[in-house]
Amino acid sequence: MCKRIISIVFGLIIVVTFTSPGWAAPPNPNVHYNGTDVPYLDTTPSTAKGTDFGTEPVGTNVDHTFTIENTGNNSTLTLTGTPPDYVEIIGDPEFTVFAQPVTTSIPNGTTTTFTIRFTPGSQGTFSATVRIPNDSNNENPYDFAITGAGSGAPEINVLGNGVSIADGTNFPNAADDTDFGSTGVGSNVDHTFTIENTGNADLTVGTVTVSDTINFSVIQDPTSPIPGSGSTIFTVRFSPQSGGILQATVSIPNDDSDEAPYDFGIQGTGNIAAPTVTLDTPSVSNVQDTAATLNGNITSTGGQNATERGVYWSTTSVSEGSGTKVSTTGDFGTGGFTENVSSGLNPGALNYFRAFATNSAGTGYSAEQAFQTEPASQPTGLGFSSVISSSMTVSWTPQSGDGSIVVVKQGGPVDVGTFDPVDFTLHGFSSDPWNGGADLGGGNYVVYRGAGTSVD
Secondary structure (H helix, E strand, C coil): CEEEEEEEECCEEEEEEEECCCCCCCCCEEEEECCEEECCCECCCCCCCCCEEEEEECCCCEEEEEEEEECCCCCCEEECCCCCCCCEEEECCCEEEEECCCCCEECCCCEEEEEEEECCCCCEEEEEEEEECECCCCCCCEEEEEEEEEECCCCEEEEECCEEECCCCCCCCCCCCCEEEEEECCCCEEEEEEEEECCCCCECECCCEECCCCCEEEEECCCCCECCCCEEEEEEEECCCCCEEEEEEEEECECCCCCCCEEEEEEEEEECCCCEEEEEEEEEECCCCCCEEEEEEEEECCCCCEEEEEEEEECCCCCCCCCEEEEEEEEECCEEEEEEECCCCCCCCEEEEEEEEEECCEEEECCCEEEECCCCCCCEEEEEECCCCCCCEEEEECCCCCCEEEEEECCCCCCHHHCCCCCCCCCCCCCCCCCCCCCCCCCCEEEEEECCCEEC
């Protein structure tokens, strides 16, 4: 209880005020954020006071915790709001009271706290008033302004074959195209992936990389930026350079708030095949009576160089892997090769052969080819008679037991100087007359084999 005594002494007015022991000053609320006061009826939100929640991506949460302090003298401050909402929000619904004060009775010199949550639901600026009803006689309700802004947020998602690939996953499978399957070494398999922006602000993506640049490569980069609800594509190529399961990680730099970079695993299997082998051109050369050079060509290694290449030959038809083998070991890529058969051939005999090459996956064979060795001795006494514009007769003297072989030039008069009838050295032939028979490519020559002494 407060009393005043007024006395007049010598014309002066003296006022004396005293307080009885049972009287106390009223409670006085004060609000602060991290030690900075938030004044009563404050209308200027700021970061320091915690009343400006800043700019946050749409859909995210930001919490600010405020302290209510009773600075009164020997009086308890009571929060008088309607339970349970002792602290109220008046304004945009992006602001809510995430945590109400634990106590509604605050003795002098003590505090309690409450938390405001800001959750922007769209882009733009939002505002509200925090109201704290209480029993003070001059700061009730304790109001102050708050504000915050929402910004668009990008959100990345990656699809393979129309199936989402989770960030950080490392379980390649065919369903989402992260498993490229099996392909031959040196072959290519391309898979195209889609980058979606499911957010509402531009998504910026950087250069897509793969951790294994030997067997995988990015052959088409995505475009950037990607608008909200938009998409772009990129393509990864699998080009196995060795056999077996080959793995890599795809990494996509981006400005998503929690998925940067966006990584996932990929894999593929490199298959090694047997080499592909053909006959070279010419397939037979340097034919003699008991020797010949046989020519093959490795046109594909199958993904691994050959460790052996050569020919199989026989005087009868040669199936794959049968006959007499003449070969060379080493480390062989693609290209032509020769093998010299210098033993086992018979004069004037028909022979067969296949070229081959072998790597760890198996052996590849060419088609079969026949060739004729020269006779041990050549005919002599070659002569021409009855020569007219359209025909002639060729005669010769065979060597004992050798039969006869005569070369005839087509398309004009025979010029004996174009070949040597003694050793049958080849002069100007468009292909090898010993390589199987009568058709010599351009039709310039025919080869006659027989046991007679003349031919018309």
